[in-house]
Amino acid sequence: MAQGTASTGEALPTLYQAEWCPFSSAESCEGRGCGSRLAAAALEDARREGLDVVPLCPFIAHYIERHPEYEQLVAPGYRDH
Numbered sequence: 001m002a003q004g005t006a007s008t009g010e011a012l013p014t015l016y017q018a019e020w021c022p023f024s025s026a027e028s029c030e031g032r033g034c035g036s037r038l039a040a041a042a043l044e045d046a047r048r049e050g051l052d053v054v055p056l057c058p059f060i061a062h063y064i065e066r067h068p069e070y071e072q073l074v075a076p077g078y079r080d081h
Contacts (some may be wrong), residue, residue, distance in 0.1 A: 013080045027060065035059055035063075036063065039059065039060055039063040040063075040067075041062075042060075043060075043064070043073060046073055047070075047073055051073075052073065052074070052075035052076075053070070053073040053074050053075065053078075054072060054074075054075050054078050
């Protein structure tokens with residue numbers, strides 16, 4: 001896990017796809033909702049912890065587009081990217 005920086009200057013944890021999605025390339029999980037369940041869990045954790053989300057991972061960015069209930073979690077500088 002890497003560190004990012006919030007607009008307040010505090011360090012934030014940064015998840016990369018390979019870190020949180022151990023089967024991101026596993027064909028056996030493709031189309032079965034595994035990635036979506038992990039995305040929802042990670043976003044719910046961010047919500048509980050009051051963290052901003054910077055959706056650098058294309059899967060997470062697309063997931064948030066399809067689930068507008070998570071849009072308010074996106075860091076202000078990264079909205080509408």
